[in-house]
Amino acid sequence: MWTSICVMSMLFLALYVTIVADLGFVPRKSWAWQNSVNSLNIDIDPFALHPEQHIFRRPRTIALHWNITRGPRRPDGVLKQVYLINGQFPGPTVEARSGDELHISVFNGIADADEGIAIHWHGMTLKGSNEMDGVVGITQCAVGPGSTFAYKFNVDQEQHGTFWYHAHSAVQRADGMYGGLVVHKPVGKGRNQQSDLSVHEYDSEKLLLVGDWYHMSADKVLAEYRDFRSFSNEPVPDSLLINGAGSYNCSNARPGKPVDCVETDVPMVRMTGKRVRLRIVNTGASAGYSLQLDNAAMQLVTVDGGGPVLKPAPWTSTLGVLYPGERMDVVIFPTDEQQQQSPVLKMALDPELMQLMNPALTRMQEFPLNWTRSHISSGSAEVGDGWELVNVFNLENAQGHPVALDEAPADTTVLYTSLGINAFKKNEPWGELNHTSWVWRDPYAKPLLAMDKNAWHSGTEQANPLRTFKVPRFEAGEQRWMDLVVNNVDDRGHPFHFHGHEFYVLASRQDDLDRAYNPYEYHDAEIPVNTNNPLRKDTVYIKPRGYVILRFQLNNHGLWLIHCHVVWHQAVGMGAVLQVGNIEEATARNTAYSCRGLRDMVDGEVGQKTKTS
Structure with a gap:
């Protein structure tokens, strides 16, 4: 009988672990089952991974x-x-x-403040799901207190x-x-x-x-x-x-x-x-x-x-x-x-x-x-x-696996990133890419994805009031590739992340002698690039006063953010938005609809607070 109880206990525990792990997480506790004969420690660690539960099954x-x-x-x-x-x-x-296919419903349960949230899936390409990228001001409104946003993507x-x-x-x-x-x-x-x-x-x-x-x-x-x-x-x-x-x-x-x-x-x-x-x-x-x-x-x-x-x-x-x-x-x-x-x-x-x-x-x-x-x-x-x-x-x-890349891409764009003290902003630090900053004023306002492109500049704040917000656009196609050159004007490095894309790092350079600024000029054919075995990444460190050359496919339609991943640099504007291909009307319409629902919820709560105050 004791053996039967032990077996039943083990089956129950195994079933519990399977069910919980099937949800993608495990509780932060340790369980141990012992008897007088044998000792079997079953360690439930929330950071222990379970490839055996995923590599043999079908997609779901x-x-x-x-x-x-x-x-x-x-x-x-x-x-x-x-x-x-x-x-x-x-x-x-x-x-x-x-x-x-992931369906993740996110509820904002922050009750003591009017604080919006949004979740980004770092490194996921999200093909066909640009509106799920989780960037306030670009792909969605902030999710206000008491509201829910359903992220769905393949x-x-x-x-x-x-x-x-x-x-x-x-x-x-x-x-x-x-x-x-x-x-x-x-x-x-x-x-x-x-x-x-x-x-x-x-x-x-x-x-x-x-x-x-x-x-x-x-x-x-x-x-x-x-x-x-x-x-x-x-x-x-x-x-x-x-x-x-x-x-x-x-x-x-x-x-x-x-x-x-x-x-x-x-x-x-x-x-x-x-x-x-x-x-x-x-x-x-x-x-x-x-x-x-x-x-x-x-x-x-x-x-x-x-x-x-x-x-x-x-x-x-x-x-x-x-x-x-x-x-x-x-x-x-x-x-x-x-x-x-x-x-x-x-x-x-x-x-x-x-x-x-x-x-x-x-x-x-x-x-x-x-x-x-x-x-x-x-x-x-x-x-x-x-x-x-x-x-x-x-x-x-480190070097990547051998890959066949064309010598000449369809498009080439050069970005210049800078971070400095800004006289227009009370001598605060301010970041820019090609004289454009990414700072969104109202987290609950309609995002770019749901706006007419002629009004995109209205929601942003720029380092220089004489400059306007720009979004370069590139034609999309399965066989179209692009080289993106990022020249770092600063005396400090920046880890840059490109949403919705993986890229090959063809070159990463810095002046070895005195770190003097020596930007990459695309017409300079003497600078070597690695098209044989470059690393494939989605986040890359750009050295102080250095540059990187990144090559990627232009096959993911949408509005995609590229920005420094240092939180403080990102917060003061060091980012830019690139448009690849077209924005589907249905995507813009659905984004506007979901945003309107989130804003109505926030407006209703604000109005209720006003009435009771």
């Missing part, structure tokens, strides 16, 4: 319902109001496979990799409105089709959402940055979080900015199996970082949304720099077979955007790796005797 519709609220949390021991999705910070991890059959979702309204991303989105590559029907687990030889997958963290609210941090006394110096973060947790030394708090702080233990990163695929996302607001390993090694396998890396990439103990919005997948394993010394993951924040001093910040932070080998597969691969460990591997040296 995944329906999720989210309630976004705010609440007090101590991610690193310091009390702060953070955004919660279904009570979780970070938000639930979404898992899918290529070809799935995952492209050819798209798989590490993605994430985050707020694209105000600066809410810096206060925790984000989560992971992983699209698994399905196994084909042919005999020789292999899963990623076999190709890259690993036992399990885990998501790491890693980013800088500010103890003040993002609105207050932005206000300090906009103050002319900042001299356009970016605010320096206070801490660093891995999967929403960190450890802050309360004695480091600045006397001028006291915090409610409780000492917490350093979070431990749990690893299952000998070789683990880490899907790493830089969720930070400002800083890039490098990964350093003690008693372990890692190998880069993909970048951003699954852009493959030319094999074999070297095994290394240090890898970086990964900038905000970028992702990288690595396979990691312990090098000390006898476990005499425990592996440690070190995160080193890049100091480039830290011109000001912040004594509260510990720039290098360490996180122990807790390796559990109880679930090692019998086929777990070993690294051969002749393997070489490289001390440092720079991400910019």
